[in-house]
Amino acid sequence: MKPTASFSESxxxxxxxxxxxxAEYLEECLIEGNAELFKVALKHVADARLGGMSALxxxxxxxxxxxxxxxxxxxxxxxxxxxxxxxxIGLRLSVAAKA
Numbered sequence: 001m002k003p004t005a006s007f008s009e010s011x012x013x014x015x016x017x018x019x020x021x022x023a024e025y026l027e028e029c030l031i032e033g034n035a036e037l038f039k040v041a042l043k044h045v046a047d048a049r050l051g052g053m054s055a056l057x058x059x060x061x062x063x064x065x066x067x068x069x070x071x072x073x074x075x076x077x078x079x080x081x082x083x084x085x086x087x088x089i090g091l092r093l094s095v096a097a098k099a
Contacts, residue, residue: 015048
């Protein structure tokens with residue numbers, strides 16, 4: 001039987017290798033309107049793109065422990081934190097008119 005990758009490994013590979021997919025993943029979370037889901041998804045993308053919270057901390061000059069807290073489901077990141085994290089992973093915020 002051929003070994004398969006876990007869901008987590010597959011998600012990491014897809015988000016790491018395809019920045020457009022990472023952007024769409026986060027966009028869908030925003031469309032859902034679930035802030036907790038968005039923060040956890042942002043952590044998934046940051047983990048995949050940079051390799052973990054230590055690397056994200058280095059890239060953003062933000063404290064690793066505060067990043068863990070901010071990007072948890074119950075966290076409350078500031079706008080500045082969100083923009084720094086997005087910039088570090090090669091993405092940005094934008095606004096669009098509703099269809």
